[in-house]
Amino acid sequence: MTEDYFDGLETRDPEVRAEALAQALPGQVANARRDGAAWARILADVLPDEVTSPEALAALPVTRKSDLTALQAETAPFGGLTTRPAGAMSWIFCSPGPIYEPGVRDVDFFRMGRALFAAGFRKGDIVHNTFAYHLTPAGHMMESGAHACGCAVVPGGVGNTEQQLQAIAQIRPQAFAGTPSFLRILLDRADEAGLDISSMAKGAVGGEALPPSLRTELSERGVEVLQSYGTADLGLVAYESPAIEGMIIDEGVIVEVVRPGTGDPVADGEVGEVVVTTLNPVYPLIRFATGDMSAILAGQSPCGRTNRRIKGWMGRADQSTKVKGMFVRPEQIAQVLARHDEIAKARLVVDNIDRVDVMVLHCETAQAGEALQAAVTETLQAVCKLKGTVTLGPPGSLANDGKVIDDIRSYE
Numbered sequence: 455m456t457e458d459y460f461d462g463l464e465t466r467d468p469e470v471r472a473e474a475l476a477q478a479l480p481g482q483v484a485n486a487r488r489d490g491a492a493w494a495r496i497l498a499d500v501l502p503d504e505v506t507s508p509e510a511l512a513a514l515p516v517t518r519k520s521d522l523t524a525l526q527a528e529t530a531p532f533g534g535l536t537t538r539p540a541g542a543m544s545w546i547f548c549s550p551g552p553i554y555e556p557g558v559r560d561v562d563f564f565r566m567g568r569a570l571f572a573a574g575f576r577k578g579d580i581v582h583n584t585f586a587y588h589l590t591p592a593g594h595m596m597e598s599g600a601h602a603c604g605c606a607v608v609p610g611g612v613g614n615t616e617q618q619l620q621a622i623a624q625i626r627p628q629a630f631a632g633t634p635s636f637l638r639i640l641l642d643r644a645d646e647a648g649l650d651i652s653s654m655a656k657g658a659v660g661g662e663a664l665p666p667s668l669r670t671e672l673s674e675r676g677v678e679v680l681q682s683y684g685t686a687d688l689g690l691v692a693y694e695s696p697a698i699e700g701m702i703i704d705e706g707v708i709v710e711v712v713r714p715g716t717g718d719p720v721a722d723g724e725v726g727e728v729v730v731t732t733l734n735p736v737y738p739l740i741r742f743a744t745g746d747m748s749a750i751l752a753g754q755s756p757c758g759r760t761n762r763r764i765k766g767w768m769g770r771a772d773q774s775t776k777v778k779g780m781f782v783r784p785e786q787i788a789q790v791l792a793r794h795d796e797i798a799k800a801r802l803v804v805d806n807i808d809r810v811d812v813m814v815l816h817c818e819t820a821q822a823g824e825a826l827q828a829a830v831t832e833t834l835q836a837v838c839k840l841k842g843t844v845t846l847g848p849p850g851s852l853a854n855d856g857k858v859i860d861d862i863r864s865y866e
Contacts, residue, residue: 565690709750748766777804
């Protein structure tokens, strides 16, 4: 560690980083295929030695977070996606779903230390950690990250607000970890009770949105907070630095942003679904579709860290909806596009007019014409088994928000 960076990986030349990731990928794919029963099936047709570039990685199949429940029901508890048996793990966590995740007693198994260091956590600090410790891994994720920074941890967990306030007032921690809304609750309750918790001057927050107004309020009340983005399966994915310009991608993962319903990467700046490949040898998630939406930001952070950045959490990618009793999914819209190379981008808008569901597929194309419109209309019905209309517009006519299906129905 240096005064400004968690380690030297954060300031590597981007080409050096890209080369290191390219060298690590074949081994990780081979590791997953060899020791993970589910990966042996998923990656059966993949030659690990050929997966040495972003383009090669993008050709691999996507495994969705929504697939985990079925995989784990088939092969308990981890769905055949880990390279060690359950009994060789240190923890078996349980998230809502239920979805089970492994944990290993390591210096920083979830790699959260990088995010906490960026938020100002330093050796000798005391961290009051209010993320949950019961069944879910959130508390352990932050705790291991704090330990990686050389901090002591108060395992506050959730609830017991009055007891937590008493502990903060007496122990005098320098840092907070938890959701931003609970931090505000602690500050409000401390004011009401006349307790001094002003020792907490920095915070690492996550688990929910951090609106600019709440960040400003917390700052005005003496706590500077930065947020991170991670999941129970992947650990840290990206984190804010003091520059607060997007989220910097963690050094232990490869992030792609793809068109929802597909595994096809979109151009930088375009909103799509976040797909992550982790270099964790124990839980080697390969092209793991999170269901979260974001976009790759251009350029590097002013803080000096050189890895790519994402814009942050921008909603969910699962835009499935029911029309006349039948599900319509983003994957189906992707199938329509795949049959018509002239269409660059499309969005299905679902409305309810005079109590009747209607579908309109808005398409971007440089080759508008009645023949193309008729052909796409026919394909839409063939794929979705529902009738809909098609409109054609010029490139750039659709909003850059990642929506493939926009359900605007109102029943008021």
